[in-house]
Amino acid sequence: MKTGLEPGRWAVFRYDLDCGWPDAMDGASDSAVAVVQDLKDRGRKQGQPFLISPSGRPDVRINAFFSSRKMGSKSPLTWRKYSYSLGLWLNFLTVLGQEWDTATEEDAEYFKEWRITEAANAERVAPSTFRGDLVALRSFYKWAAPRYGVADPVALADDYDLMPHGPRQKDIKWLDPAGWRRWRDLGLRGLDVDGRPDPAFGARNEQRDVAFAEGLYGTGLRLTEWASILVCELPEDDPSRGFSTRWLANACAKRGYGHKYWIPRRTLLEVLSYLEGARARAVRRAQRAGRYERLGRVRLVLDVQREHLVVLEPDGRQTRPAIDAISPVMRRRLFCRTAQGLEPLAVWLNEDGLPRVPHGWQHTFDTANARVDRLGFPGLRVTPHMARHSFCLRWYSIGKLVYEAKLEHLGEAERRDFREQFGDTWDLVATMVGHRNPQTTKEHYLEPFRALDIELLLQHAAGADLPGFLATYLAQHPRVRTDPLRDAG
Secondary structure: OOOOOOOOOOEEEEOOOOOOOOHHHOOHHHHHHHHHHHHHHOOOOOOOEEEEOOOOOEOHHHHHHHHOHHHHOOOHHHHHHHHHHHHHHHHHHHHHOOOOOOOOHHHHHHHHHHHHOOOOOOOOOOHHHHHHHHHHHHHHHHHHHHHHOOOOOOOOOOOOOOOOOOOOHHHOOEEOHHHHHHHHHHHHOOEOOOOOEOOOOOOOOHHHHHHHHHHHHHHOOOHHHHHOOEHHHOOOOOOOOOEEEEEEOHHHOHHHOOEEEEEEHHHHHHHHHHHHHHHHHHHHHHHHOOOOOOOOOOEEEEEEOOOEEEEEOOOOOEEOOEHHHOOHHHHOOEEEEEOOEEEEOEOOEOOOOOEOOOOHHHHHHHHHHHHHHHOOOOOOOOOHHHHHHHHHHHHHHHHHHHHHHHHOOOOHHHHHHHHHHHOOHHHHHHHHHOOOOHHHHHHHOOHHHOOOOHHHHHHHHOOOOHHHHHHHHOOOOOOEEOOOOOOOO
């Protein structure tokens, strides 16, 4: 058996059942051989892993996983990968002061962020590598949860937010502005096909859900990014500005790449109305019930400064974390104290007043899609990422119109100089959605316009409103959804 226990950490070992025992061990040699033979009798195999806890003791439940029939047929390479991933997870939980048999979905989400995007982690990995970690943890908990009666923190491993994946071309679809409005009104606002409130709707979170969805469509942010915004990161309303420029924190952005984003005033007003309406009511209910006071590991924000927070930690320490470095999971633990009591800094809350985890929004969209299905429009289905796709398509269209209007009086050489200095439409959209490389935008998001001749675009769009033009031009595209009632009647 190989050794090398590091104090304070879980360590992975592997059985070496073929090792030789030195003669110098005298009488101990026979006992050592007996130990090896006993391991073989118990079904242990050459190279099979086992883990030792920071206390120096094994957890027989964890090690039984590698002795199980489920793992017995796996190759030594798979044993090595799974034991490494499980060891990483156990050490991560140790730092959090958490145990594997009481870990939560929130711990699993934080583990993903730490592995992929956490700026403080010098050994961040690509999403494909983390996907391998998640496969190992999913296999372990599917085996362990029913045997030992423990919760499965990675049960939602197939959910969008926990299992990382890049855009797959076959899955990408778009909505034109009319299609988006129709889906929003039917699925989230609870209107009927005539635009009137539907008495059968019955949802209690319409104001919150509409504000969140409009934020995805209006900003182009990813689900977890928009779901992690703090109240102190929202701008005040300025009637003179059509858009407000904001900064997406590095710790919340994909691969740690923070960037500017822009909130349309129409979207901002939806969010501010939610803050003053449904969110405020949820907070007051939670305060009256004493729900916040009973929470553990609350980080109390004493002051909000331009780039930092002043935080009273659960252990009594006072820290000054940079807002740019606070991860989505840590953001859901930030509270401030008001005259009425504790209040979360997270914008998006559940009905019970607690911060909403990102994967909860998948269920909101699923419920809205089911309602739209029942109303007779099964093809009008929307996912959170479709809002981002549609944002790209809309701004690409606007960018093309604006750029060509600016360049139409220039010669070819002058146009080339202009594009070299300021970029082209692809650069514009890449900037707006936070892509480092415009080629990513071009390859994954804007296929409907790939073969579009710009002169034809200008000819059709001259004097026409953009939504009307898009609805006409993209009406027959197989992967663009428009308003199904547009041509009815």
